[in-house]
Amino acid sequence: MLRQLKKKLPGAIAFLLIASATGSGSASAQSIDSTQEGIDDYRQMLSDGGNPGDLLVDTGKELWLEKKGPKNVSLQACDLGLGPGVVKGAYARMPRFFKDADKVMDAETRIMYCMQTLQGINPKDITPTVFSKSGDISTDWEAIVAYVANESAGIAMAAPQSHAAEKAAYERGQKIFFHRSGPYDFSCATCHGAVDKRIRLQNLPDLLNAKDAQQAYTTWPGYRVSQGVVRTMQWRLQDCFRQQRLPKLKFASQASIDLLTFLAVRAKEGKMAAPGIKR
């Protein structure tokens, strides 16, 4: 429609009309990306007011330092891969292989492991309540993960692929990404394997494209405005499975770790910006 306008009307008037139609005042005649621009504008408006997720980071830090569990110890001595007690930069280097657990772990699996080994907490006791339910405020878990991820803000993603187990996790994660199943025969790639796709007003990052993958991965955990809580990557994967109508993805399962390895490696060099702010 804009192209036709440009042909019919003399130059200057056409330019003015087109500029006001797109609302951006830019010189481009066509607004192919108007949906994406709209989504970006909406995101800008959300973040203008500040990100409530940032407030949760403070709570997360308090919880990290709080003595808990049967052993009445804090998580301060937790080794997130950069040595005991080092939180800064650790999230950007996960998932990774951990010698003491003899497996590849993502951030949330590792935090759960620290809760188990340092504090004596049984994962079975807390796994059912890690994610907030509808209407709740963010859980302690969401606060802790927001804190840990925020300690990597500004740091480039560098999930290692040096250990054989890390490479194997990537391969399995890639297989899962492309595996079609469930009542709709969906795979992750069905929605996230092509450019410029969206579902209604939510754009679908092409996770096979480096730039999209970086943008997507580095903004989780993120504050979901529509839910009023911070959501983590483990939650995001669980929700993807739910949206595809697949069986429930278990928290900290091998499949979740493999998928996260695949996604994290594809997002490499992207600067972490968590907690992000989401629809």
Next chain:
Amino acid sequence: MATRPMRIRAKETDGVVNVKVLMAHVMETGQRKDQEGKIVPAWHITNVTAKCNDKDVFSAQWGPAISRDPYLAFSFKGAKKGDKIEITWIDTKKETRTDTAEIK
């Protein structure tokens, strides 16, 4: 449950101080029903006040229409860089939180 902190940003330009506050509060309206069908009781901020140099510069009465983790922006005259602005909220459970920030 301990009150969560608020984030305050205050900037002075040409004699006018612009204040932006982000508060962490569940802001339960009292109209929502839980999984069992019971009403979730109201729990939201009822009053917000701002003080600067011992003067009240802003006050508000809030109801259930204010959404979760409220964002508030307002401006006032009569303060300069380096002054402290103090924001207080009180909610339906009579819990209260005060945070202070320096005007930049």
